[in-house]
Amino acid sequence: MRKIIILSASALAIFLAMPQMSKATTVQNEITVIQDKAVKYQESTPANLPEPVIKSLTKDYAGYTIDKVFLGDDGTCKVIVSKGTAKNVVFFDARGEFVKIEKPAPVK
Secondary structure, three states: OHHHHHHHHHHHHHHHHHHHHHHHOOOOOOOOOOOOOOOOEEEEOHHHOOHHHHHHHHHHOOOOEEEEEEEEOOOOEEEEEEEOOEEEEEEEOOOOOEEEEEOOOOOO
């Protein structure tokens, strides 16, 4: 009998404490939106590529030919290279370091 009373009192204490604990916790979510500036590229010649970009292309894309070169208004470079039927668009930052590689958009 004594155990039942203690168990009932414990259950009542936990039952009464639960709503207070759930109200005490508040969650705030912060959303940060970063909007990239749209880079405008202008077609150029391979002779205008920065030296680090030329070194990276000759090292990592040996055997590829440079089809087109685009220089961005923020100093970035976009180079379209091809080897046979495979084409890639290689992006470099303003310091001439590799950023990413993409497949070119299909021509309509």
